[in-house]
Amino acid sequence: xxxxxxxxxxxxxxxxxxxxxxxxxxxxxxxxxxxxxxxxxxxxxxxxxxxxxxxxxxxxxxxxxxxxxxxxxxxxxxxxxxxxxxxxxxxxx
Numbered sequence: 286x287x288x289x290x291x292x293x294x295x296x297x298x299x300x301x302x303x304x305x306x307x308x309x310x311x312x313x314x315x316x317x318x319x320x321x322x323x324x325x326x327x328x329x330x331x332x333x334x335x336x337x338x339x340x341x342x343x344x345x346x347x348x349x350x351x352x353x354x355x356x357x358x359x360x361x362x363x364x365x366x367x368x369x370x371x372x373x374x375x376x377x378x
Contacts (some may be wrong), residue, residue: 300370308365316356323349 330342
């Protein structure tokens with residue numbers, strides 16, 4: 286028994302939970318790779334200034350966070366999911 290609200294000739298495609306998790310992991314890996322320089326700058330600064338890291342490295346922390354936030358937004362995740370869904374539907378045809 287199918288869904289009575291969806292015509293029988295239409296194809297409904299969705300990503301599985303595992304595929305969505307893979308998209309999230311891929312987005313995270315891409316963000317870490319793209320933001321490698323700001324991350325290294327902050328890590329180096331934090332190693333040099335143990336106690337005063339919050340004040341001394343604030344600019345580098347903001348640069349790292351803004352870089353990561355740009356590349357881990359919901360829009361980026363949606364783009365990856367749409368690309369995976371398009372690839373999945375292309376493989377079924």
